[in-house]
Amino acid sequence: xxxxxxxxxxxxxxxxxxxxxxxxxxxxxxxxxxxxxxxxxxxxxxxxxxxxxxxxxxxxxxxxxxxxxxxxxxxxxxxxxxxxxxxxxxxxxxxxxxxxxxxxxxxxxxxxxxxxxxxxxxxxxxxxxxxxxxxxxxxxxxxxxxxxxxxxxxxxxxxxxxxxxxxxxxxxxxxxxxxxxxxxxxxxxxxxxxxxxxxxxxxxxxxxxxxxxxxxxxxxxxxxxxxxxxxxxxxxxxxxxxxxxxxxxxxxxxxxxxxxxxxxxxxxxxxxxxxxxxxxxxxxxxxxxxxxxxxxxxxxxxxxxxxxxxxxxxxxxxxxxxxxxxxxxxxxxxxxxxxxxxxxxxxxxxxxxxxxxxxxxxxxxxxxxxxxxxxxxxxxxxxxxxxxxxxxxxxxxxxxxxxxxxxxxxxxxxxxxxxxxxxxxxxxxxxxxxxxxxxxxxxxxxxxxxxxx
Amino acid sequence: xxxxxxxxxxxxxxxxxxxxxxxxxxxxxxxxxxxxxxxxxxxxxxxxxxxxxxxxxxxxxxxxxxxxxxxxxxxxxxxxxxxxxxxxxxxxxxxxxxxxxxxxxxxxxxxxxxxxxxxxxxxxxxxxxxxxxxxxxxxxxxxxxxxxxxxxxxxxxxxxxxxxxxxxxxxxxxxxxxxxxxxxxxxxxxxxxxxxxxxxxxxxxxxxxxxxxxxxxxxxxxxxxxxxxxxxxxxxxxxxxxxxxxxxxxxxxxxxxxxxxxxxxxxxxxxxxxxxxxxxxxxxxxxxxxxxxxxxxxxxxxxxxxxxxxxxxxxxxxxxxxxxxxxxxxxxxxxxxxxxxxxxxxxxxxxxxxxxxxxxxxxxxxxxxxxxxxxxxxxxxxxxxxxxxxxxxxxxxxxxxxxxxxxxxxxxxxxxxxxxxxxxxxxxxxxxxxxxxxxxxxxxxxxxxxxxxxxxxxxxxxxxxxxxxxxxxxxxxxxxxxxxxxxxxxx
Numbered sequence: 001x002x003x004x005x006x007x008x009x010x011x012x013x014x015x016x017x018x019x020x021x022x023x024x025x026x027x028x029x030x031x032x033x034x035x036x037x038x039x040x041x042x043x044x045x046x047x048x049x050x051x052x053x054x055x056x057x058x059x060x061x062x063x064x065x066x067x068x069x070x071x072x073x074x075x076x077x078x079x080x081x082x083x084x085x086x087x088x089x090x091x092x093x094x095x096x097x098x099x100x101x102x103x104x105x106x107x108x109x110x111x112x113x114x115x116x117x118x119x120x121x122x123x124x125x126x127x128x129x130x131x132x133x134x135x136x137x138x139x140x141x142x143x144x145x146x147x148x149x150x151x152x153x154x155x156x157x158x159x160x161x162x163x164x165x166x167x168x169x170x171x172x173x174x175x176x177x178x179x180x181x182x183x184x185x186x187x188x189x190x191x192x193x194x195x196x197x198x199x200x201x202x203x204x205x206x207x208x209x210x211x212x213x214x215x216x217x218x219x220x221x222x223x224x225x226x227x228x229x230x231x232x233x234x235x236x237x238x239x240x241x242x243x244x245x246x247x248x249x250x251x252x253x254x255x256x257x258x259x260x261x262x263x264x265x266x267x268x269x270x271x272x273x274x275x276x277x278x279x280x281x282x283x284x285x286x287x288x289x290x291x292x293x294x295x296x297x298x299x300x301x302x303x304x305x306x307x308x309x310x311x312x313x314x315x316x317x318x319x320x321x322x323x324x325x326x327x328x329x330x331x332x333x334x335x336x337x338x339x340x341x342x343x344x345x346x347x348x349x350x351x352x353x354x355x356x357x358x359x360x361x362x363x364x365x366x367x368x369x370x371x372x373x374x375x376x377x378x379x380x381x382x383x384x385x386x387x388x389x390x391x392x393x394x395x396x397x398x399x400x401x402x403x404x405x406x407x408x409x410x411x412x413x414x415x416x417x418x419x420x421x422x423x424x425x426x427x428x429x430x431x432x433x434x435x436x437x438x439x440x441x442x443x444x445x446x447x448x449x450x451x452x453x
Numbered sequence: 454x455x456x457x458x459x460x461x462x463x464x465x466x467x468x469x470x471x472x473x474x475x476x477x478x479x480x481x482x483x484x485x486x487x488x489x490x491x492x493x494x495x496x497x498x499x500x501x502x503x504x505x506x507x508x509x510x511x512x513x514x515x516x517x518x519x520x521x522x523x524x525x526x527x528x529x530x531x532x533x534x535x536x537x538x539x540x541x542x543x544x545x546x547x548x549x550x551x552x553x554x555x556x557x558x559x560x561x562x563x564x565x566x567x568x569x570x571x572x573x574x575x576x577x578x579x580x581x582x583x584x585x586x587x588x589x590x591x592x593x594x595x596x597x598x599x600x601x602x603x604x605x606x607x608x609x610x611x612x613x614x615x616x617x618x619x620x621x622x623x624x625x626x627x628x629x630x631x632x633x634x635x636x637x638x639x640x641x642x643x644x645x646x647x648x649x650x651x652x653x654x655x656x657x658x659x660x661x662x663x664x665x666x667x668x669x670x671x672x673x674x675x676x677x678x679x680x681x682x683x684x685x686x687x688x689x690x691x692x693x694x695x696x697x698x699x700x701x702x703x704x705x706x707x708x709x710x711x712x713x714x715x716x717x718x719x720x721x722x723x724x725x726x727x728x729x730x731x732x733x734x735x736x737x738x739x740x741x742x743x744x745x746x747x748x749x750x751x752x753x754x755x756x757x758x759x760x761x762x763x764x765x766x767x768x769x770x771x772x773x774x775x776x777x778x779x780x781x782x783x784x785x786x787x788x789x790x791x792x793x794x795x796x797x798x799x800x801x802x803x804x805x806x807x808x809x810x811x812x813x814x815x816x817x818x819x820x821x822x823x824x825x826x827x828x829x830x831x832x833x834x835x836x837x838x839x840x841x842x843x844x845x846x847x848x849x850x851x852x853x854x855x856x857x858x859x860x861x862x863x864x865x866x867x868x869x870x871x872x873x874x875x876x877x878x879x880x881x882x883x884x885x886x887x888x889x890x891x892x893x894x895x896x897x898x899x900x901x902x903x904x905x906x907x908x909x910x911x912x913x914x915x916x917x918x919x920x921x922x923x924x925x926x927x928x929x930x931x932x933x934x935x936x937x938x939x940x941x942x943x944x
Contacts, residue, residue: 051870351873354843358873360870360871360872361870378879378882
């Protein structure tokens with residue numbers, strides 16, 4: 001049986017229950033999604049674009065889906081101590097499938113800014129949902145349609161024209177459940193003309209016993225001269241799978257930065273689909289993956305230049321240890337009219353063990369001669385000479401290797417446009433390489449106590 | 454104001470010159486009026502049997518063909534390439550066309566004079582007087598090998614260089630041992646088709662320790678209309694042997710598309726070296742994309758021996774659609790694979806070409822240098838795979854793909870696949886895409902070189918790295934071809 005069918009069956013059987021606990025706008029989307037799923041199937045391993053990751057297999061196990069949206073008891077005190085020292089943020093949480101805004105989240109928020117759950121916005125400001133939800137994430141795509149069919153909750157960020165948020169927003173996604181669980185969440189981000197915002201998203205899993213699956217669709221709309229940063233840090237568990245699909249559309253002069261960091265994960269696939277629709281845009285897409293155990297991280301990017309004088313830059317780095325596997329598939333598309341495009345892409349990978357595997361496929365698709373485009377991909381090991389140099393100075397081999405690996409990741413962290421977060425990330429990466437568990441509960445840093453309402 | 458209009462004029466001029474490219478003449482577009490033996494169109498089991506019977510083949514080869522045919526019937530045409538391939542009606546093609554000849558010409562006097570004329574037009578040194586030029590040629594016309602020169606001299610050294618049919622007749626053990634060992638009939642759609650209906654081709658065997666004293670060469674030509682060409686080349690270089698092999702292709706201008714689906718198999722034993730060079734200039738269709746050859750070729754070499762080496766060099770200027778990935782399986786320890794390619798597309802041509810380097814032997818090395826040039830409304834894609842197997846320690850690959858765009862309506866694409874399953878491998882890939890820099894043209898203009906010549910100069914410089922790898926005779930021809938193909942083109 002195809003994995004998709006079990007979800008369609010689930011929906012058709014429990015349609016009333018699902019609809020009764022969800023706003024009408026989302027229910028309309030569900031019905032459209034159901035129609036779109038007719039005859040579709042989830043991508044399988046080996047298909048073009050999915051060489052090393054089977055979405056079908058990822059969704060195949062029988063995860064629980066919280067249809068009745070019951071509250072799952074969670075030890076919130078243990079989870080909600082996760083923030084960045086030296087950086088104050090407006091924080092919200094999604095625990096399993098439920099959204100919580102923390103007490104700090106609404107204080108001093110500028111007029112007109114909305115940071116709230118998808119459910120609330122659909123009920124209170126339906127015009128926003130009507131205008132944006134599902135507008136750039138195509139239902140043609142079976143995985144997007146499946147997400148739309150079962151969507152539970154998510155965050156909506158709306159920054160009106162000209163508003164610049166002085167503090168970053170933060171969203172913490174937490175998995176914590178007494179049974180195996182799948183959550184279906186959505187992010188909808190609208191940054192209007194001349195507005196500015198930053199969003200830091202952290203994924204956490206609280207235990208190593210249950211299997212979790214996150215299906216996530218992110219839509220980002222950027223107005224003219226808008227600026228938006230998204231930092232997506234994944235520190236889940238070996239039992240957690242995640243399929244995240246990000247769609248962004250940029251208007252003239254906008255500046256988008258997306259940085260996805262897979263520090264601890266089970267099976268992760270991230271899709272980035274960025275449409276550059278106005279002149280003079282800047283796009284930075286960065287990512288890192290640190291793999292150990294049997295982790296699998298697959299990033300797929302597609303940056304589409306449809307306007308002139310735009311610049312895009314992609315940088316993805318992987319360090320793979322043990323039996324971990326990595327995949328990267330990136331493409332740059334330059335449309336016929338997109339003259340004076342500068343688009344670059346770089347993928348560098350370190351294989352730290354004999355059983356680790358890396359698959360990479362950087363692509364350029366160019367229909368225009370007024371362009372400067374390049375891509376580079378390398379896969380190799382640590383520089384023996386550098387290791388020798390450090391060994392000769394009395395640094396143990398293990399220490400030397402770890403130092404070189406950290407240095408290798410430095411330029412991905414350097415793309416971050418928040419001082420405090422950069423320091424924090426350096427620390428996280430260092431701890432990750434030293435093999436320490438990254439659960440916040442064990443975190444040695446004295447985090448602030450910030451509990452939800 | 455003047456400045457603006459000057460600039461405008463210059464742009465117009467450039468556009469005109471780009472426009473001129475599309476009117477470039479295909480000088481090999483003649484048809485030779487030779488009596489040809491064509492079987493009825495269509496493909497079924499009887500056709501496969503008929504081909505086999507016409508060629509007087511032994512039972513085992515017929516079995517091979519039939520197995521391939523039945524397997525082909527289960528396949529679908531591949532769609533993953535970045536190509537817009539019109540539906541091909543495999544029943545509208547005639548699978549066998551041979552120049553009708555009297556029983557086996559003993560010397561050149563007996564060869565059909567019109568055939569000789571054709572080859573003279575192509576500039577193939579088929580005639581006796583040109584034997585001095587030191588090249589052994591096997592000419593294949595409409596799938597049948599018509600004449601092999603220099604055979605006696607090669608035979609003295611134990612080298613076998615003959616048409617595929619002769620090889621089947623005279624060296625069945627060798628053919629049986631190697632046929633389908635590198636490219637199985639189950640490999641892909643076109644390989645299966647070729648294995649079922651191949652009509653002829655070349656066979657080369659270089660015995661142990663022999664260094665082939667001259668370059669071996671095959672010229673392929675499709676002549677009859679409504680036919681496909683399905684030839685097979687099999688090259689075996691035994692221990693410590695060396696051979697340099699050249700392949701050239703042309704076809705007449707025709708309105709309809711013609712299908713060319715060939716297989717090249719190469720086996721390289723211990724410390725042997727094979728150098729395979731191609732200048733492909735099939736008819737590319739007219740400026741509106743009408744007609745032209747579909748070139749769907751499977752080429753693969755197996756570097757089976759330790760320290761063996763296989764080098765592919767290709768200059769691709771022809772064909773309406775090219776689908777071709779000359780590959781190396783580097784199974785021997787320390788084996789070396791090389792791929793040097795210049796692919797030029799113009800008008801409505803489409804190319805999806807590249808290579809595969811599959812490292813399964815320890816310390817094997819490979820180099821890929823691919824230069825794509827697109828002009829007019831053409832689409833030019835590089836697609837390549839570098840794979841390092843788990844047990845292949847110490848492998849090294851370097852890949853460089855550059856694309857040059859001439860004109861604003863063409864496309865250049867790069868699809869490299871890199872699969873590394875071993876942590877001691879070092880694999881590098883680099884690709885750039887750009888147009889000819891205005892600075893470079895300005896520099897040439899300043900020194901009195903007109904723009905058109907400057908572009909030629911820059912393009913030749915750009916392709917030099919690959920051209921240098923071609924044998925002398927070919928390099929001259931390839932350079933001329935490059936000039937003809939891009940005549941008048943200014944980016």
